[in-house]
Amino acid sequence: xxxxxxxxxxxALFCIGMMGAMMRRNAIIVFMCIxxxxxxxxxxxxxxxxxxxxxxxxxxxxxxMVVAAAEVAVGLAIIVMMYRKVHxxxxxxxxxxxx
Amino acid sequence: xxxxxISFWVLTIMALSCALGVILxxxxxxxVLFLIATFFAISGHYILLNAQxxxxxxxxxxxxxxMVLFLFVIMxxxxxxxxxxxKNRLVQIAGAISGGTLLLVILAALRTSTxxxxxxxxxxxxxxxxxxxxxxxxxxxxxxISSVLFLSAMIxxxxxxxxxxEHTA
Numbered sequence: 001x002x003x004x005x006x007x008x009x010x011x012a013l014f015c016i017g018m019m020g021a022m023m024r025r026n027a028i029i030v031f032m033c034i035x036x037x038x039x040x041x042x043x044x045x046x047x048x049x050x051x052x053x054x055x056x057x058x059x060x061x062x063x064x065m066v067v068a069a070a071e072v073a074v075g076l077a078i079i080v081m082m083y084r085k086v087h088x089x090x091x092x093x094x095x096x097x098x099x
Numbered sequence: 100x101x102x103x104x105i106s107f108w109v110l111t112i113m114a115l116s117c118a119l120g121v122i123l124x125x126x127x128x129x130x131v132l133f134l135i136a137t138f139f140a141i142s143g144h145y146i147l148l149n150a151q152x153x154x155x156x157x158x159x160x161x162x163x164x165x166m167v168l169f170l171f172v173i174m175x176x177x178x179x180x181x182x183x184x185x186k187n188r189l190v191q192i193a194g195a196i197s198g199g200t201l202l203l204v205i206l207a208a209l210r211t212s213t214x215x216x217x218x219x220x221x222x223x224x225x226x227x228x229x230x231x232x233x234x235x236x237x238x239x240x241x242x243x244i245s246s247v248l249f250l251s252a253m254i255x256x257x258x259x260x261x262x263x264x265e266h267t268a
Contacts, residue, residue, distance in 0.1 A: 001107055003214050006144075008206065009111050013118055013137075015202040020122030022194030028127055028173060032134050035165070036118055039141055042157075046225075050148045051214070055224040055233045061153055062234070065160050066245045070252035072165050076172050077256040083176050084262075 006047035013040035027079050027089040031072075038068050107147060114140035127173050131166055138162045150225030 017036035024030055042061045049057030083089055117140065120133035138161045145154035223229055234242055 001103065001147075004209070004212070005107070005111075006148075007209060007214075009114070009144075011202060011205055011209075012115055015198045016115070016118045016122060018201065019195055019198030022198065023122060023191050026127060026178070028169065028178070029122070029130055032121060032130060032169060035161070036121060036134065036137065039138065039157075039161070042153075043141055043144055046145055046148050046150050046153060049150070049224070050222060053222055053224060055230055056237070058150055058153055058225060058230055059234055059238050062156065062230075063238075063241060063245060065156060067248070069160060069165060070248050072168060073252050073256045074259065076168060077259040080172060080175070081259055089176065089178065 003047055003051050006044060010040040010044040010047075013037075013043070025090050025092060027082070027091050027094060030091060031075055031079070035068065035072070038064060103147065106143070110140045110143040110147070113137075114144070127178050128170070131169050131173065134169075135162045135166050138166070145225075148225070149222055152225060152227040152230050 014037050017033040017040065020033035020036070021030050024033070042064055045057045045061050045064075049055065049061075079089060082094055086093055088094075114137050117133045117136040121130045121137065124130050124133060138157060142154040142157045142162075145151075145157060
């Protein structure tokens with residue numbers, strides 16, 4: 001399987017995630033689209049790790065997953081807090097950081 | 100077309116269609132379920148690429164932990180009705196066009212690139228024994244630092260999510 005196929009697949013996943021982040025108004029869906037983009041990058045890194053026969057890329061994917069888990073914990077806490085303040089997760093309302 | 104190619108194309112179509120389902124479905128709960136299906140397809144790709152450890156970690160961490168967290172938050176906020184106000188048409192079309200333009204530009208730039216094919220011989224770098232040795236010799240300092248990151252993220256989430264008292268300024 002040529003590595004180009006994995007390149008194009010992860011490119012398509014990344015662009016779908018980017019489109020979703022720009023098209024939706026729900027903050028949770030925007031957050032999920034960011035997760036999708038991170039996973040597209042992970043897939044590409046694993047494909048290149050197999051191509052160059054190097055384990056360091058897979059360790060990097062592991063660290064990306066670690067950072068994504070920490071990011072989700074803090075980000076969802078922020079979204080819950082925003083919901084408690086303004087009773088909405090619409091990012092058009094959340095464009096001011098000050099309440 | 101061997102079993103490898105067939106499973107590659109099945110997983111690719113599953114990943115792309117479920118990713119489209121994430122951004123197109125109106126109900127946030129459906130979006131979460133589509134995203135879980137996308138992660139399973141990506142895990143299948145990891146297995147095809149002989150990265151078994153990452154496939155299992157992807158399922159456990161992403162599909163198991165992170166997505167359940169998303170589902171909890173959505174159900175906690177009662178968002179599982181499709182009452183989300185939509186962006187106006189113009190912004191949606193602009194988002195779709197700019198995303199598609201990025202796809203086209205990078206596709207056109209990479210179309211004629213010559214990268215050698217993935218060699219089919221079985222490599223064992225993705226197995227847990229090999230990755231564990233690399234992680235605990237070469238990357239042991241980032242591993243320890245990531246534990247500090249987790250601790251600070253946990254404390255931060257608790258501090259942010261704590262209910263404020265009424266009169267504190």
